[in-house]
Amino acid sequence: MSTVAFAAVLRRRLFRGAALVLAGLASPLVATPVAVVAVETGPKADVVVLRGGHADGLRSGMVCRLARGTAEVGELLLVEVRPDVSAALILSLAGRQAVRPGDIATVKLLKS
Numbered sequence: 001m002s003t004v005a006f007a008a009v010l011r012r013r014l015f016r017g018a019a020l021v022l023a024g025l026a027s028p029l030v031a032t033p034v035a036v037v038a039v040e041t042g043p044k045a046d047v048v049v050l051r052g053g054h055a056d057g058l059r060s061g062m063v064c065r066l067a068r069g070t071a072e073v074g075e076l077l078l079v080e081v082r083p084d085v086s087a088a089l090i091l092s093l094a095g096r097q098a099v100r101p102g103d104i105a106t107v108k109l110l111k112s
Helices: 003-022
Strands: 034-040 047-051 063-068 071-081 086-093 104-107
Touching: 047 071
Parallel strands: none
Antiparallel strands: 034 047, 034 104, 047 086, 063 071, 063 104, 071 086
């Protein structure tokens, strides 16, 4: 397949995918930011409950940055993702920060 033909096929697939997302028939390729609903403390680990799931583009195994306003709070690992709610474990916290309801989680993207 030539480069021009490959580019045309890729362009058609991207436009088709974008149309499905806009029509609400598919989840977005990039997850939308979601809010922390609660933090459940446990003897071995704290579980962070997020208001967002598959419908928001989240998937198990994703790493999220956690922020409060412009300050970075820490990082989370998504361990359970359902349609509208997710559970995550705290990977790290910045300084003396703590996770609070209302903090915003965004998927951490790799830089190329």
